[in-house]
Every structure is written in structure tokens, then in C-alpha cells.
Amino acid sequence: MEIIKLINALPGCVSQGVIWGIMAIGVYITYRILDVADLTVDGSIATGGAVATVLLMAGVNPWIALIVAFVVGMLTGLATGIFHTFMGIPAILAGILTQLSLYSVNLAILGKANLPLNATKLELLISQRNVRALSLDNPLIVLAIVTAGVIALLYLFFGTELGCSLRATGANNAMARAQGINTNTNKVLGLMLSNGLVALSGALLCQYQGFTDVGMGRGAIVIGLAAVIIGEVLFSKIFNNFALKLLAVSIGAVIYFVVIQVVLWLGLDTDFLKMLQALVVAVFLAIPYWKGKYFNKKTGKGA
Amino acid sequence: MANTMLHINHIAKTFNPGTITEKKALLDVELTLNEGDFVTVIGGNGAGKSTMLNAVAGVFPVDSGKIEIGGVDVTHLPEYKRAKYLGRVFQDPMTGTAATMNIEENMALAMRRGQPRGLKWGIRPMEREMYREQLRTLGLGLEDRMQSKVGLLSGGQRQALTLLMATLKTPKLLLLDEHTAALDPKTAAKVLELTEKIVAEQKLTAMMVTHNMKDAIAIGNRLIMMNAGRIVVDVSGERKKNLTRAEVMGLFEKAAGEELDGDRLLLS
Incomplete structure (x- = not known):
């Protein structure tokens, strides 16, 4: 257990965290703003990776590849949105259906289960190999720019009439409809926006790790939720502004990856990693419930 | 002759048809409101008062009949439209x-x-001043708390705000579904007073469901009573002004052909 090993791993954790932070911001839009648990993300993050990989291998400009991945991600959200609103399928199940079908879609895009991206031969935006570089090649620079751009655009969007109506849809469906808001359209729009960001994150992730795998999104929703919840637990008292709340989600993702690294460094068998992830999220989800129970008892006695 | 603001043309609604929980909520409701009418709606639990309001609002589609608001046929329009x-x-x-x-x-x-x-x-700076002015008329001090989350307000404050919001953009029809029932008597009186003030100022056409017979008689220019999915009493004008509680009871018994059960009506 050499501490130097852990310190060496930290820059990688931070980069990975920022990439997954963009995905987690997408999860925040559905889970917190729309009040819908969307499981499409396990598929759409790999879709983003697959689309970007194919485009990059064809020599397309990497920024354009990111944009195309975002748009294709929005289409995955559209599919879930149609399942949910037009076909009346509960949101969680609608997401599972899209996620499952995306496995086939992703295989079709990639042509096989796994494709490598060679950072020396291709023009990539970021690469894991530069993670400790003290130069402009360091992935953190591009990642910080993309994250800042995403947060700024979302901040502006949710301040518009349309953005406000989306927030109202999540906050109070009945009220939103009484104010003339088409809540179904808004849910579809929110799912599209969310999965667009998730796919964007996938497009960055495949470049960073140097490959795309159709299974790379397995359990992504759990990481996204973990980041959202960690961000809220740590920063909800000090961050009131919407942009800062999104930043908290991104920081939450970084903290999540650092914590996982520490646990691995302490000697956890990597086979148990997914189980650990799930249990961590389960406990964090339970905290508000336990808190409520505890406080209710208190007030009950007092009354 | 005043303009017709609402025409409910023989609507019917059955919930869960063909199942054990089947409920014939509206049997044959026919109602015309003229511009400026303020009608109070009373009746026992399950009489169809809220169902009628929700049918007008489009919360669910009706089985038959037609609904027109201000001359527009809205029967097939979704709630948000x-x-x-x-x-x-x-x-x-x-x-x-x-x-x-x-x-x-x-x-x-x-x-x-x-x-x-x-x-x-979503909000332009010039709007803020207008909202502040409007909030001031409530006399609740909300004009100084415009950045506060609505979740922090009391039930009465939220109802007053909802009322203000409902009339911010003058509606053709104001639907009040027992909007004071969840409030304490003092707050309820205040919200009711505010309701009368706004309706009078903007000359609104309004429909108010209430469980309070006193309010139903005192407020508005027209009173209807529902029973088992139908409108059984409809009083307006001078006759409504001079209505007494006993008279309403008598009218109900005559129309519904049954003894009035005070408990079931929850009249106070």
C-alpha cells in the first residue's frame, strides 16, 4: 500500500470524474429536474462512444464527432420519450427498453463488440496517456472547457420560457398543465437533452480510454446517480445557484472516482467493484429516507 | 342578453366502466354560464361537483356531450390547450x-x-415590477419575498398566490374547486374575500365549488346544487340573493326526491 501509487492514480481519477460528470449532469436533468429515473443512459453513453469512434476513424474533426454524438444521443432520448409518453410505458421500463435495443444499435454502429482508438494515428481531443502531462495536451483542459460550456448553456436554457416550463413539468405536473404547458412534449425534450449529454460524455470517454466497448455503459446510471447525490450532500448548503448545482454534480463525479480509487488501493478485489458501486448509491439514496423517519419521530413525540 | 361564456351541453362521464369500481360520475349535465356569472356549486360527496369542473378543465375526456368555452368547442382539446x-x-x-x-x-x-x-x-425585468405590484394587493408581504421558493409559503399564502396566478392573464372562466377547504377558517375567509375582490375587479365569469352553504348563498349571483351526477337546483338573480339555508334544503329535497342528509352534505 504505497501512497505514491495512489497519488500517481489521482490525475486519471480526476479526468475520468470530469468525463463522467458530464454524463451525471445529464442524469441530473432527468432525475432531479424532470423527476424521472431514466435508465436509457446505460445504452446511450456507449452509443455516444460508438458514434464518435466510427467518425474519428473516418478522419472526421473530433469536435464535429462530439456534436454528432450529442445529436444521436438526443435521438436515443427521443425513443425513450416516445415509449413513455405516446405509448404510456412507465419511465423506468421505457428506459430499460431503449437501453436494451441500443445494445443492438451500438453493435451495428461499431460492427463488433469492441474497437480501439489509436491516439498516435488519429486526431483525438483527449487521451489517457497525457493525463500527467503539464501541457496543453492534458485532457483536463479540453474537459474543463467542455464542462464549462455545457454548464453555461444549460444555465441559459433553464432560464428561458421553455426551460422554465420544463422545470415546472418536473416540479408539478398538474400545475404545469393548468398553465398550458404540454408536459408530454417537455418530458420528451428533457429526455433528449439528458441523453444528448450522456452520449457526449461517451464520445469523450472513448477517446480518453482509447477504445469503445458495447458494454461500457453497464451501470452508468449508478455512477450518474452517485455523482448527483454526492454533489448534493456535500454542496447543497453552499451552492444555491443553478450553475453551481451543476458544478457540484461534476465535482461529485470526481469525488466518486477518487473514492473508488482509494478503495481499490486499500486492496478491494476489482471483481467486487460494481457491487460496491451499487451499495454506495443504495446507502446514499437511503439517507434522506432515514432522515425523514428520524425527524418525524422526533416531531411526533414533541407534539 | 349577455354572451355565453360556458356551455356544458349534456355531458356524461363514467369512470372505470364495466369494472367493479364503475362510477357514473356525471349522468347528464347541462349548464350555461353568461359572461360575468359567478356561480357557486354545492352538493354532497360524490355528487359530481369536482368532476364537472375537471371535465371543463379537460383533466379527462367526457363520454358524451359537448363543452364550449367562450364559443369555442373544447370538447376534444387536451388539458394544456x-x-x-x-x-x-x-x-x-x-x-x-x-x-x-x-x-x-x-x-x-x-x-x-x-x-x-x-x-x-423566462422572466423579463419589466415583468418583475408588475408582479411586485400584483403581490402587494394581496397584503401578505409576498412582494418582498419574490425570490423565495413557493414551498416555503403557508397553505393560505400559496392559495392566494395561485388565485393571483390564475387571474394574472384574464381567463374566460375561473374554476375554483373547494379552494378554501384545506385552510383554517380565518385564512379561508381571507382567500374568499380576495376571490370576490378579483372576480369583481376583472368582471370574471367564475364557478366555485364549496362545501360551505353560507358561502354558497352569500357569494355570487347564482347557485347550483348537484346530486348523483346531475344539476338538481339552479337559482339565480333576486331569488338567489334572498335565499336561506332552509330554503336550499327544501329545494334539494323537492328536486332530488329524498330526505336531505345533513352529514352527507357537510353543510355548515
Whole structure:
């Protein structure tokens, strides 16, 4: 257990965290703003990776590849949105259906289960190999720019009439409809926006790790939720502004990856990693419930 | 002859048809409201009062019949499209506002009722002054708390705000569904007073469901009573003004052909 090993791993954790932070911001839009648990993300993050990989291998400009991945991600959200609103399928199940079908879609895009991206031969935006570089090649620079751009655009969007109506849809469906808001359209729009960001994150992730795998999104929703919840637990008292709340989600993702690294460094068998992830999220989800129970008892006695 | 603002043309609604929980909520409701009518609606639990209001609002489609608001046939319009014509206040103070959004954001949402929502700013600075003025008329001090989340307000404050929001953009018809039932008597009286003031000032056409016979008689220019999915009593004008509680009871018994059960009606 050499501490130097852990310190060496930290820059990688931070980069990975920022990439997954963009995905987690997408999860925040559905889970917190729309009040819908969307499981499409396990598929759409790999879709983003697959689309970007194919485009990059064809020599397309990497920024354009990111944009195309975002748009294709929005289409995955559209599919879930149609399942949910037009076909009346509960949101969680609608997401599972899209996620499952995306496995086939992703295989079709990639042509096989796994494709490598060679950072020396291709023009990539970021690469894991530069993670400790003290130069402009360091992935953190591009990642910080993309994250800042995403947060700024979302901040502006949710301040518009349309953005406000989306927030109202999540906050109070009945009220939103009484104010003339088409809540179904808004849910579809929110799912599209969310999965667009998730796919964007996938497009960055495949470049960073140097490959795309159709299974790379397995359990992504759990990481996204973990980041959202960690961000809220740590920063909800000090961050009131919407942009800062999104930043908290991104920081939450970084903290999540650092914590996982520490646990691995302490000697956890990597086979148990997914189980650990799930249990961590389960406990964090339970905290508000336990808190409520505890406080209710208190007030009950007092009354 | 005044303009017709609402025409409910023989609507019927059965919930869960063909199942064990089948409920014939509305049998054959026929009602015409003229511009400026303020009608109070009373009746026992399950008489169909709220169902009638929700049918007008488009919460569910009706089985038969037609609904026109201000001459427009809205029978097949979804709830969010009918919102253009309607101001609504609900029984539960939590229903009418978005708790996680602040006061001015809620008002801005209401200000855009029935308009397409695009990428323009959700609230423009000049609107804020107008909202502040409007909030001041409530006399609740909300004009100094425009950045506060609505979830922090009391039930009475939320109902007053919902009422303001419902009438911010003058509706063709104001639907009040027992909007004071969840409030304590003092607050209820205040919200009711505010309701009368707003309806009078804006010369609104309004329909108010209530369980309070005294209010039903004292407020508005018309009173209807429902029983088992039908309107059984309809009194307006001078006769409504001079109505007494005993008289309403008598009218009900005559129309419904049954002994009035005071408990079931929850009249106070």
C-alpha cells in the first residue's frame, strides 16, 4: 500500500470524474429536474462512444464527432420519450427498453463488440496517456472547457420560457398543465437533452480510454446517480445557484472516482467493484429516507 | 342578453366502466354560464361537483356531450390547450404552484398561460415590477419575498398566490374547486374575500365549488346544487340573493326526491 501509487492514480481519477460528470449532469436533468429515473443512459453513453469512434476513424474533426454524438444521443432520448409518453410505458421500463435495443444499435454502429482508438494515428481531443502531462495536451483542459460550456448553456436554457416550463413539468405536473404547458412534449425534450449529454460524455470517454466497448455503459446510471447525490450532500448548503448545482454534480463525479480509487488501493478485489458501486448509491439514496423517519419521530413525540 | 361564456351541453362521464369500481360520475349535465356569472356549486360527496369542473378543465375526456368555452368547442382539446381559456385554483394548496420554483418564476409561468414558450428569457425585468405590484394587493408581504421558493409559503399564502396566478392573464372562466377547504377558517375567509375582490375587479365569469352553504348563498349571483351526477337546483338573480339555508334544503329535497342528509352534505 504505497501512497505514491495512489497519488500517481489521482490525475486519471480526476479526468475520468470530469468525463463522467458530464454524463451525471445529464442524469441530473432527468432525475432531479424532470423527476424521472431514466435508465436509457446505460445504452446511450456507449452509443455516444460508438458514434464518435466510427467518425474519428473516418478522419472526421473530433469536435464535429462530439456534436454528432450529442445529436444521436438526443435521438436515443427521443425513443425513450416516445415509449413513455405516446405509448404510456412507465419511465423506468421505457428506459430499460431503449437501453436494451441500443445494445443492438451500438453493435451495428461499431460492427463488433469492441474497437480501439489509436491516439498516435488519429486526431483525438483527449487521451489517457497525457493525463500527467503539464501541457496543453492534458485532457483536463479540453474537459474543463467542455464542462464549462455545457454548464453555461444549460444555465441559459433553464432560464428561458421553455426551460422554465420544463422545470415546472418536473416540479408539478398538474400545475404545469393548468398553465398550458404540454408536459408530454417537455418530458420528451428533457429526455433528449439528458441523453444528448450522456452520449457526449461517451464520445469523450472513448477517446480518453482509447477504445469503445458495447458494454461500457453497464451501470452508468449508478455512477450518474452517485455523482448527483454526492454533489448534493456535500454542496447543497453552499451552492444555491443553478450553475453551481451543476458544478457540484461534476465535482461529485470526481469525488466518486477518487473514492473508488482509494478503495481499490486499500486492496478491494476489482471483481467486487460494481457491487460496491451499487451499495454506495443504495446507502446514499437511503439517507434522506432515514432522515425523514428520524425527524418525524422526533416531531411526533414533541407534539 | 349577455354572451355565453360556458356551455356544458349534456355531458356524461363514467369512470372505470364495466369494472367493479364503475362510477357514473356525471349522468347528464347541462349548464350555461353568461359572461360575468359567478356561480357557486354545492352538493354532497360524490355528487359530481369536482368532476364537472375537471371535465371543463379537460383533466379527462367526457363520454358524451359537448363543452364550449367562450364559443369555442373544447370538447376534444387536451388539458394544456384548454388552459388558455381557464384560470384554476385547486383544493390542495400544493397543486396550484411549483414548490421548488420561486414566487416570481411561478408568476412568470402563469403570465405565459396559453402562449407558445420559446427561448426568450423566462422572466423579463419589466415583468418583475408588475408582479411586485400584483403581490402587494394581496397584503401578505409576498412582494418582498419574490425570490423565495413557493414551498416555503403557508397553505393560505400559496392559495392566494395561485388565485393571483390564475387571474394574472384574464381567463374566460375561473374554476375554483373547494379552494378554501384545506385552510383554517380565518385564512379561508381571507382567500374568499380576495376571490370576490378579483372576480369583481376583472368582471370574471367564475364557478366555485364549496362545501360551505353560507358561502354558497352569500357569494355570487347564482347557485347550483348537484346530486348523483346531475344539476338538481339552479337559482339565480333576486331569488338567489334572498335565499336561506332552509330554503336550499327544501329545494334539494323537492328536486332530488329524498330526505336531505345533513352529514352527507357537510353543510355548515
